[in-house]
Amino acid sequence: MNHDPHDLVGPYALDALTEPERRRFGRHLSGCTVCAEEIAGLRETTTRLALAASRRPPAELRGRVMAEVARTRQSPPPLTRRLPSPREGGLSWLAVAACLVAALIGGGAAWHLHQSAEHAQALNRQVSAVLTAPDAHTSTIRAQGTATVTVVSSRSLGRAVVTTSGLQHLPLAKTYQMWWLGPTAPHSAGTLDLSGKPRPVVIAGMGAAQRFGVTVEPTGGSRQPTSTPILTLGLH
Structure with a gap:
């Protein structure tokens, strides 16, 4: 390519x-x-x-890794003999x-x-x-005691990059939902997928929003927030 x-x-x-x-x-x-x-x-x-x-990784992680190494069977050496072809039977x-x-x-x-x-x-x-972006602005906030959420926003692009760390996992019936807030009614910026390896999320539709917020909503998200935001960040 x-x-x-x-x-x-x-x-x-x-x-x-x-x-x-x-x-x-x-x-x-x-x-x-x-x-x-x-x-x-x-x-x-x-x-x-x-x-x-x-x-910071948990203190017991090194012990678990070394124990796993000790009981994991090593791969056998590669074969040096050519395998017979179908023609040779x-x-x-x-x-x-x-x-x-x-x-x-x-x-x-x-x-x-x-x-x-x-x-x-x-x-x-x-x-x-x-x-x-020339107008990129970075904001970081702590939530739930030890969790961290960072938002890099660009008003000229109408987008933001969101990274999270340490957010508590929710029951299957719940999800974290992101919102653009003010001056009009909140509008959704999508839900957060906390499964697998953490990776940045790009969200669009910033418009004239003045703040970014996250709420806990039913799985699949809501048309409007149904709970108090667990965090809000000002946007520039």
Whole structure:
């Protein structure tokens, strides 16, 4: 896939490029002062986001990891002998069919990985657009005692990047919902998915909103907030 090298500034700063892409962009970067300046600013902002979302690992984590290593069987050495081909009668046609099925499944997995990579690159481009906007503003707030929520907003783009750390997991019937608040009635900015690895969320529709808020709502979200916000942040 061909890229305008300047489109890879965000993924490069977020370490989201493949090795060939990183090498190609590195050659471009050596002669492009514009990209170098953008990366310097973007890395400063992403560092602030990472620090806001970071958490100290539990003290017992190292012991659990070492115990798992001790009881995990190591992989056997690779085979050096060539496997017989079907022509030599060493493999049954049933085994050949099984290999073909495995290849098809592997191809499907590769397609899904390709789709995931494209989705990640699209997300990185959206995140970098907000973080590098001239009017980007960062706000961080603590909630629920130890949780942290950071919002980087750009009014010119009408978007914001939201990162969270340590929010309490809710019952299956509940979800966290984000809102644009004031001067008109609140309007939804989507729900937060806390499953899997934490990652930034890009939300749109900022408009003339003056604050960002999060409430606890029924699963699927609500048309209007049904509970008091657990946090609110001012927007610039």
